[in-house]
Amino acid sequence: xxxxxxxxxxxxxxxxxxxxxxxxxxxxxxxxxxxxxxxxxxxxxxxxxxxxxxxxxxxxxxxxxxxxxxxxxxxxxxxxxxxxxxxxxxxxxxxxxxxxxxxxxxxxxxxxxxxxxxxxxxxxxxxxxxxxxxxxxxxxxxxxxxxxxxxxxxxxxxxxxxxxxxxxxxxxxxxxxxxxxxxxxxxxxxxxxxxxxxxxxxxxxxxxxxxxxxxxxxxxxxxxxxxxxxxxxxxxxxxxxxxxxxxxxxxxxxxxxxxxxxxxxxxxxxxxxxxxxxxxxxxxxxxxxxxxxxxxxxxxxxxxxxxxxxxxxxxxxxxxxxxxxxxxxxxxxxxxxxxxxxxxxxxxxxxx
Amino acid sequence: xxxxxxxxxxxxxxxxxxxxxxxxxxxxxxxxxxxxxxxxxxxxxxxxxxxxxxxxxxxxxxxxxxxxxxxxxxxxxxxxxxxxxxxxxxxxxxxxxxxxxxxxxxxxxxxxxxxxxxxxxxxxxxxxxxxxxxxxxxxxxxxxxxxxxxxxxxxxxxxxxxxxxxxxxxxxxxxxxxxxxxxxxxxxxxxxxxxxxxxxxxxxxxxxxxxxxxxxxxxxxxxxxxxxxxxxxxxxxxxxxxxxxxxxxxxxxxxxxxxxxxxxxxxxxxxxxxxxxxxxxxxxxxxxxxxxxxxxxxxxxxxxx
Amino acid sequence: xxxxxxxxxxxxxxxxxxxxxxxxxxxxxxxxxxxxxxxxxxxxxxxxxxxxxxxxxxxxxxxxxxxxxxxxxxxxxxxxxxxxxxxxxxxxxxxxxxxxxxxxxxxxxxxxxxxxxxxxxxxxxxxxxxxxxxxxxxxxxxxxxxxxxxxxxxxxxxxxxxxxxxxxxxxxxxxxxxxxxxxxxxxxxxxxxxxxxxxxxxxxxxxxxxxxxxxxxxxxxxxxxxxxxxxxxxxxxxxxxxxxxxxxxxxxxxxxxxxxxxxxxxxxxxxxxxxxxx
Numbered sequence: 001x002x003x004x005x006x007x008x009x010x011x012x013x014x015x016x017x018x019x020x021x022x023x024x025x026x027x028x029x030x031x032x033x034x035x036x037x038x039x040x041x042x043x044x045x046x047x048x049x050x051x052x053x054x055x056x057x058x059x060x061x062x063x064x065x066x067x068x069x070x071x072x073x074x075x076x077x078x079x080x081x082x083x084x085x086x087x088x089x090x091x092x093x094x095x096x097x098x099x100x101x102x103x104x105x106x107x108x109x110x111x112x113x114x115x116x117x118x119x120x121x122x123x124x125x126x127x128x129x130x131x132x133x134x135x136x137x138x139x140x141x142x143x144x145x146x147x148x149x150x151x152x153x154x155x156x157x158x159x160x161x162x163x164x165x166x167x168x169x170x171x172x173x174x175x176x177x178x179x180x181x182x183x184x185x186x187x188x189x190x191x192x193x194x195x196x197x198x199x200x201x202x203x204x205x206x207x208x209x210x211x212x213x214x215x216x217x218x219x220x221x222x223x224x225x226x227x228x229x230x231x232x233x234x235x236x237x238x239x240x241x242x243x244x245x246x247x248x249x250x251x252x253x254x255x256x257x258x259x260x261x262x263x264x265x266x267x268x269x270x271x272x273x274x275x276x277x278x279x280x281x282x283x284x285x286x287x288x289x290x291x292x293x294x295x296x297x298x299x300x301x302x303x304x305x306x307x308x309x310x311x312x313x314x315x316x317x318x319x320x321x322x323x324x325x326x327x328x329x330x331x332x333x334x335x336x337x338x339x340x341x342x343x344x345x346x347x348x349x350x351x352x
Numbered sequence: 353x354x355x356x357x358x359x360x361x362x363x364x365x366x367x368x369x370x371x372x373x374x375x376x377x378x379x380x381x382x383x384x385x386x387x388x389x390x391x392x393x394x395x396x397x398x399x400x401x402x403x404x405x406x407x408x409x410x411x412x413x414x415x416x417x418x419x420x421x422x423x424x425x426x427x428x429x430x431x432x433x434x435x436x437x438x439x440x441x442x443x444x445x446x447x448x449x450x451x452x453x454x455x456x457x458x459x460x461x462x463x464x465x466x467x468x469x470x471x472x473x474x475x476x477x478x479x480x481x482x483x484x485x486x487x488x489x490x491x492x493x494x495x496x497x498x499x500x501x502x503x504x505x506x507x508x509x510x511x512x513x514x515x516x517x518x519x520x521x522x523x524x525x526x527x528x529x530x531x532x533x534x535x536x537x538x539x540x541x542x543x544x545x546x547x548x549x550x551x552x553x554x555x556x557x558x559x560x561x562x563x564x565x566x567x568x569x570x571x572x573x574x575x576x577x578x579x580x581x582x583x584x585x586x587x588x589x590x591x592x593x594x595x596x597x598x599x600x601x602x603x604x605x606x607x608x609x610x611x612x613x614x615x616x617x618x619x620x621x622x623x624x625x626x627x628x629x630x631x632x633x634x635x636x637x638x639x640x641x642x643x644x645x646x647x648x649x650x651x652x653x654x655x656x657x
Numbered sequence: 658x659x660x661x662x663x664x665x666x667x668x669x670x671x672x673x674x675x676x677x678x679x680x681x682x683x684x685x686x687x688x689x690x691x692x693x694x695x696x697x698x699x700x701x702x703x704x705x706x707x708x709x710x711x712x713x714x715x716x717x718x719x720x721x722x723x724x725x726x727x728x729x730x731x732x733x734x735x736x737x738x739x740x741x742x743x744x745x746x747x748x749x750x751x752x753x754x755x756x757x758x759x760x761x762x763x764x765x766x767x768x769x770x771x772x773x774x775x776x777x778x779x780x781x782x783x784x785x786x787x788x789x790x791x792x793x794x795x796x797x798x799x800x801x802x803x804x805x806x807x808x809x810x811x812x813x814x815x816x817x818x819x820x821x822x823x824x825x826x827x828x829x830x831x832x833x834x835x836x837x838x839x840x841x842x843x844x845x846x847x848x849x850x851x852x853x854x855x856x857x858x859x860x861x862x863x864x865x866x867x868x869x870x871x872x873x874x875x876x877x878x879x880x881x882x883x884x885x886x887x888x889x890x891x892x893x894x895x896x897x898x899x900x901x902x903x904x905x906x907x908x909x910x911x912x913x914x915x916x917x918x919x920x921x922x923x924x925x926x927x928x929x930x931x932x933x934x935x
Binding site for chain 3: 388
């Protein structure tokens with residue numbers, strides 16, 4: 001089912017949690033609602049679920065306006081960060097509870113619950129209480145409970161944040177699998193870019209209540225619309241430096257000149273931010289007129305992360321593991337085309 | 353258009369229902385509170401300022417401080433106030449000190465702790481009247497077990513119940529015994545909140561049990577001790593029930609009036625009933641409790657920060 | 658090292674001696690009451706006292722029951738206790754739910770006001786309540802023993818505290834599934850809050866069973882009395898013999914002792930949490 005959000009705004013007293021948010025979510029997709037904590041992504045989710053009333057704007061499920069509909073009438077399934085399993089009920093009772101409220105007959109709802117339990121792989125735990133389950137198992141039960149009503153939309157609020165690192169990877173693949181099998185339109189909230197990148201069809205990136213960009217994961221990484229998006233994604237953090245355009249060339253704050261095709265598009269005298277991904281920087285040991293010094297290297301397995309000192313400025317660069325550099329070695333630095341961005345210093349908008 | 357309209361009205365109906373619902377849940381509770389707590393307290397306050405109030409006809413001669421003037425001069429009230437204060441100042445320190453020691457010992461790793469707890473806490477659940485009668489029997493001049501023990505240690509028998517000098521101590525002894533369980537429970541739960549890490553650290557530093565009691569237990573337990581002091585002050589200030597089993601009322605020749613007994617006396621024992629005096633005394637009782645409650649809340653806030 | 662061990666065990670011994678002595682003092686009145694209930698008139702007046710009755714005959718109990726209708730008092734006490742506890746628990750559950758999970762205008766002010774009312778001593782409002790039951794026409798009926806105790810701010814406060822600790826996401830999850838407040842309360846909240854409910858029910862039952870002042874004021878007829886006041890009236894009106902007094906007292910305390918032996922942990926925890934004398 002398609003979800004359309006039009007000019008959605010949510011104010012709590014004087015603070016605006018979500019500001020004029022418009023987006024369209026295609027049917028059957030897995031969408032990550034990504035952003036730093038406090039950016040309004042959970043508020044967003046709660047408005048889609050109907051737990052929070054909206055201040056302004058509209059929400060449509062397909063063609064139906066659900067803005068004023070109460071949560072239970074929207075046909076959504078919701079999974080909470082702490083799973084919100086009823087501690088006194090067994091796994092089976094927990095999963096079947098939404099149908100119990102709908103007054104579905106016992107035999108029928110238990111059959112359906114068992115089917116759901118099988119889908120999320122907890123069918124051998126049906127008689128346990130939530131306390132006797134691991135975090136991952138509780139998560140699975142919570143998803144089964146959300147799915148049992150055949151919801152039009154499945155909403156997950158930070159579903160993986162209470163799990164340890166290994167389980168988190170396992171569960172995010174599980175969420176992807178379950179979503180693919182059921183084909184239910186799914187939105188999940190996360191502050192973990194890696195999580196969002198790895199499983200979602202589209203990422204909706206938010207900051208301070210404003211929508212930043214909606215794009216496929218790779219596209220978001222390769223084509224950030226502004227400085228924040230470029231900063232937020234990627235590990236290690238993107239290298240950033242400030243400069244001015246002079247004579248079609250970029251002059252960095254330290255006085256260095258960088259020849260850049262992209263600089264040609266910019267206005268003369270414009271103040272810009274140059275952002276470079278670590279993998280977009282090439283390092284070679286050409287000692288002639290070398291400006292950089294290798295300060296430190298960290299072996300990451302298939303690559304080496306090097307900190308290179310360029311005057312006062314320090315850049316992070318990925319170098320292939322087979323090249324061996326030593327600390328203090330003088331090196332030269334070059335830039336690839338991909339992964340290098342220029343942003344307007346004032347607006348943060350991408351120039352090139 | 354019409355569907356739009358209908359949708360809207362249905363929506364406002366649910367809003368209405370949502371608004372009314374909490375009050376439906378609240379109603380049964382609120383009814384009891386309104387009729388038997390809120391109304392009475394307002395009424396007692398008003399009544400205390402009505403002079404020569406007749407409860408049957410609801411007539412009174414005028415507003416004023418007459419009731420307060422009367423009770424503050426009434427020797428019975430003065431005596432009741434004195435007795436109550438003395439009672440509080442004797443029962444509270446003794447019971448608190450004993451409780452701190454007992455709670456600390458009960459908090460040790462001891463065998464049969466369930467048995468000990470049962471013994472120490474049992475008086476809390478049993479009727480003041482019934483157990484008071486047992487104490488009356490124990491205090492008996494001729495055949496009481498307490499006088500027997502006194503004789504064993506070479507003391508004279510005391511006439512606990514029938515002589516004015518001794519019936520106040522008898523009341524205090526019973527009062528201390530009766531308040532111990534509650535006090536121990538609160539202190540014990542306070543002790544259980546002290547991280548055992550401190551004791552381990554003290555042991556490593558070479559502190560013995562006595563030293564760690566005074567340097568760790570007492571300071572860390574201080575907030576709980578304060579809390580207990582206040583709560584017990586409030587509850588002992590209302591001493592009343594204990595008078596009946598021991599002395600059939602306020603002692604020999606009415607020497608054991610307490611504030612609550614005075615209230616009871618003014619509106620139930622005295623003929624005709626003096627509701628105004630009772631209400632004024634009740635307001636005085638309330639003010640004392642109010643002050644102590646404020647101190648308690650202040651301390652609770654302080655310790656939370 | 659050896660000395661330290663010796664010192665330690667000596668200290669332990671003193672701890673046990675002190676606790677045992679204290680324990681004996683604490684339960685001695687019960688021992689004395691119950692053994693006294695089996696002594697004869699002669700035995701009870703002996704000095705030095707007889708520590709153990711010569712025989713365990715139930716004559717004193719029969720005699721006490723003959724002199725005053727303790728059976729009826731017992732039934733009255735049970736009726737009053739069960740009604741008070743049932744009604745009060747119901748209003749407490751509904752009220753705490755409203756204060757904990759529902760939103761309505763003035764909620765916080767109202768709750769603050771109730772906390773303020775919590776310190777009002779019962780002994781103060783009893784003056785008006787006495788007149789209220791007369792005005793309501795229930796004076797000197799069993800109803801008079803019950804209706805002032807249908808709501809309790811104290812128990813509501815305790816239960817609300819527990820309800821507050823149940824995460825709101827549980828409530829939202831149920832709401833999303835279309836669960837009504839009513840169903841949520843009884844199907845989810847109450848089962849989860851069972852330990853707390855048991856505690857407030859126990860505390861309430863104990864205080865009902867032992868209440869003295871109000872039953873003394875609210876009823877005059879002999880056949881309406883509850884145990885504590887019935888016992889006191891038995892003593893003050895008849896000038897009863899000590900051994901009969903002890904027998905009657907035993908009748909009152911036995912149910913509470915049994916209750917305490919079975920539910921000591923819940924009662925003790927409840928008292929520790931509530932921090933108010935029962």
